[in-house]
Amino acid sequence: xxxxxxxxxxxxxxxxxxxxxxxxxxxxxxxxxxxxxxxxxxxxxxxxxxxxxxxxxxxxxxxxxxxxxxxxxxxxxxxxxxxxxxxxxxxxxxxxxxxxxxxxxxxxxxxxxxxxxxxxxxxxxxxxxxxxxxxxxxxxxxxxxxxxxxxxxxxxxxxxxxxxxxxxxxxxxxxxxxxxxxxxxxxxxxxxxxxxxxxxxxxxxxxxxxxxxxxxxxxxxxxxx
Amino acid sequence: xxxxxxxxxxxxxxxxxxxxxxxxxxxxxxxxxxxxxxxxxxxxxxxxxxxxxxxxxxxxxxxxxxxxxxxxxxxxxxxxxxxxxxxxxxxxxxxxxxxxxxxxxxxxxxxxxxxxxxxxxxxxxxxxxxxxxxxxxxxxxxxxxxxxxxxxxxxxxxxxxxxxxxxxxxxxxxxxxxxxxxxxxxxxxxxxxxxxxxxxxxxxxxxxxxxxxxxxxxxxxxxxxxxxxxxxxxxxxxxxxxxxxxxxxxxxxxxxxxxxxxxxxxxxxxxxxxxxxxxxxxxxxxxxxxxxxxxxxxxxxxxxxxxxxxxxxxxxxxxxxxxxxxxxxxxxxxxxxxxxxxxxxxxxxxxxxxxxxxxxxxxxxxxxxxxxxxxxxxxxxxxxxxxxxxxxxxxxxxxxxxxxxxxxxxxxxxxxxxxxxxxxxxxxxxxxxxxxxxxxxxxxxxxxxxxxxxxxxxxxxxxxxxxxxxxxxxxxxxxxxxxx
Numbered sequence: 001x002x003x004x005x006x007x008x009x010x011x012x013x014x015x016x017x018x019x020x021x022x023x024x025x026x027x028x029x030x031x032x033x034x035x036x037x038x039x040x041x042x043x044x045x046x047x048x049x050x051x052x053x054x055x056x057x058x059x060x061x062x063x064x065x066x067x068x069x070x071x072x073x074x075x076x077x078x079x080x081x082x083x084x085x086x087x088x089x090x091x092x093x094x095x096x097x098x099x100x101x102x103x104x105x106x107x108x109x110x111x112x113x114x115x116x117x118x119x120x121x122x123x124x125x126x127x128x129x130x131x132x133x134x135x136x137x138x139x140x141x142x143x144x145x146x147x148x149x150x151x152x153x154x155x156x157x158x159x160x161x162x163x164x165x166x167x168x169x170x171x172x173x174x175x176x177x178x179x180x181x182x183x184x185x186x187x188x189x190x191x192x193x194x195x196x197x198x199x200x201x202x203x204x205x206x207x208x209x210x211x212x213x214x215x216x217x218x219x220x221x222x223x224x225x
Numbered sequence: 226x227x228x229x230x231x232x233x234x235x236x237x238x239x240x241x242x243x244x245x246x247x248x249x250x251x252x253x254x255x256x257x258x259x260x261x262x263x264x265x266x267x268x269x270x271x272x273x274x275x276x277x278x279x280x281x282x283x284x285x286x287x288x289x290x291x292x293x294x295x296x297x298x299x300x301x302x303x304x305x306x307x308x309x310x311x312x313x314x315x316x317x318x319x320x321x322x323x324x325x326x327x328x329x330x331x332x333x334x335x336x337x338x339x340x341x342x343x344x345x346x347x348x349x350x351x352x353x354x355x356x357x358x359x360x361x362x363x364x365x366x367x368x369x370x371x372x373x374x375x376x377x378x379x380x381x382x383x384x385x386x387x388x389x390x391x392x393x394x395x396x397x398x399x400x401x402x403x404x405x406x407x408x409x410x411x412x413x414x415x416x417x418x419x420x421x422x423x424x425x426x427x428x429x430x431x432x433x434x435x436x437x438x439x440x441x442x443x444x445x446x447x448x449x450x451x452x453x454x455x456x457x458x459x460x461x462x463x464x465x466x467x468x469x470x471x472x473x474x475x476x477x478x479x480x481x482x483x484x485x486x487x488x489x490x491x492x493x494x495x496x497x498x499x500x501x502x503x504x505x506x507x508x509x510x511x512x513x514x515x516x517x518x519x520x521x522x523x524x525x526x527x528x529x530x531x532x533x534x535x536x537x538x539x540x541x542x543x544x545x546x547x548x549x550x551x552x553x554x555x556x557x558x559x560x561x562x563x564x565x566x567x568x569x570x571x572x573x574x575x576x577x578x579x580x581x582x583x584x585x586x587x588x589x590x591x592x593x594x595x596x597x598x599x600x601x602x603x604x605x606x607x608x609x610x611x612x613x614x615x616x617x618x619x620x621x622x623x624x625x626x627x628x629x630x631x632x633x634x635x636x637x638x639x640x641x642x643x644x645x646x647x648x649x650x651x652x653x654x655x656x657x658x659x660x661x662x663x664x665x666x667x668x669x670x671x672x673x674x675x676x677x678x679x680x681x682x683x684x685x686x687x688x689x690x691x692x693x694x695x696x697x698x699x700x701x702x703x704x705x706x707x708x709x
Binding site: 181 | 488491492495496497498499500501502503504506507510522525528529530532533564565567568569571572575595598599602606609610
């Protein structure tokens with residue numbers, strides 16, 4: 001997996017590069033828009049990480065320029081701005097994602113993997129989702145485990161569907177808040193955790209193999225093997 | 226807004242101004258005419274008096290010189306007839322002068338000795354005798370059988386008789402009446418024209434003022450780039466527009482400066498924070514043994530709290546200065562609060578607190594979704610953190626006039642009285658609170674930035690209430706108002 005990291009702050013660039021490489025990515029780094037444009041021309045990257053505040057151009061303009069020159073890889077935007085403006089939201093609708101600084105590395109990795117997976121297989125047309133012995137009927141809004149129907153609320157079903165769609169990948173609390181509740185911020189109380197506990201008590205009840213795993217300090221993952 | 230500026234013409238300032246201006250103009254011209262009328266009337270009088278005096282003198286002369294024979298009556302009568310043809314102010318189509326002029330000679334014994342004129346001379350004689358006219362001053366005499374008085378001049382002849390020459394004031398009055406009629410017509414036209422002129426001029430001028438007002442009210446908290454319309458003219462209105470634009474320029478500059486400061490402050494702090502957090506995380510992954518991981522984890526948590534505090538401080542500071550950037554979209558508050566309540570419900574019930582939400586249906590506001598989310602999350606988070614178990618939080622959403630009202634009530638211990646006074650100020654928190662004391666200041670700031678208001682208090686039955694009002698989406702108002 002090849003990544004292009006565009007970040008002008010030396011400190012941040014170096015730790016990001018190291019962390020990403022440790023996570024198994026091959027990383028090319030650029031400190032400004034010009035270098036990034038130059039690097040992005042040739043071998044295709046699987047994903048791009050772009051900081052908005054570049055010394056020579058605006059990050060959004062860079063993304064538009066790269067898109068025009070044929071770069072199709074998904075972009076994860078890093079923004080130091082507290083309120084993310086409409087242009088970034090526009091990009092988000094185009095399939096890209098954004099993170100505001102400072103961020104947890106785990107969050108970045110989770111979103112990055114999510115982005116690239118989304119890029120490979122959309123799989124949104126499926127009417128049934130199956131993860132091990134867990135089955136979700138998206139038309140009838142029914143979930144069952146080992147043939148046993150689970151009594152889920154509407155909200156719990158949406159939450160479980162999101163976990164299933166990302167089975168095997170870590171989803172963070174802020175990703176869950178964003179995708180299930182449509183909220184781009186982290187409340188200081190961990191309201192999401194309680195939802196997960198409730199869901200887990202229904203999905204992983206009665207001595208079954210636990211499917212929903214907590215990744216401490218990061219988020220949750222639905223086991224797929 | 227629209228209800229304030231769009232009025233019927235009757236209530237507009239242009240209408241009032243033109244009404245008063247026209248009234249003043251009408252009174253002024255009326256007064257001028259009255260003076261003119263008086264002058265013309267007296268001038269006509271003077272001219273006819275001069276003619277009467279002259280003619281009566283001539284006639285007196287003729288009467289004196291003509292021998293009192295059989296021809297006397299005819300001679301004097303013809304002279305009088307001739308004189309009558311030269312009557313001043315006579316209209317052209319007037320053929321006979323017989324009824325507008327009379328000549329009368331009164332004998333020394335007071336009997337009628339000669340009469341030239343229409344009708345009988347007796348009534349006229351009686352009238353002139355009764356009027357007792359002095360020879361120097363022509364006098365008005367009302368003769369029986371004539372509705373219009375005669376102007377009569379007299380002269381005494383040496384033989385002791387008196388002659389009288391009378392001129393009907395009919396022509397004089399007709400001239401004055403036609404003058405009056407014409408004036409009233411012209412006056413009416415002038416007044417109407419003046420009214421229309423003043424009305425359309427002031428309306429044109431004031432519509433510019435109205436456009437300025439509309440533009441100024443559109444320039445809200447978040448959009449300072451717009452300017453009020455200006456014109457090429459260099460009048461007071463245009464000066465007002467230029468002054469307003471200058472003021473907006475200065476406000477925009479200072480807001481921009483504030484953004485630059487908060488922006489660079491955020492950037493300058495967030496970059497090192499990001500780097501520190503990254504390094505801490507890396508060292509956390511390196512110390513896999515877990516021996517030193519606890520302090521690192523807590524350092525990361527502290528760092529996150531610091532970031533949160535920093536962001537919220539900057540948001541509150543910007544909102545207090547009316548400089549919070551809003552990206553408004555149409556939001557259904559009913560849906561938003563329901564989703565937020567769903568989100569917080571498990572956490573609340575875990576604590577033994579129940580939460581209920583009551584609403585009449587969709588309530589549309591034009592607001593920044595992310596900020597409203599955080600605002601409601603702050604309110605619900607407060608309840609979650611401060612309510613003891615077995616309490617209930619009730620949220621009511623309703624529409625009143627042009628505002629949406631969201632009211633939170635609980636049956637907990639309520640606000641401390643010393644906290645309540647400063648509830649929406651920065652760094653205010655309850656004794657037991659573990660937060661940074663910005664939550665309610667943030668709520669207040671967000672609601673104010675949207676043109677709403679927050680109030681709070683303690684319920685008489687115990688517990689606290691917080692009420693948030695937000696203006697409804699403009700396009701949504703009329704339908705709602707109609708249904709009320």
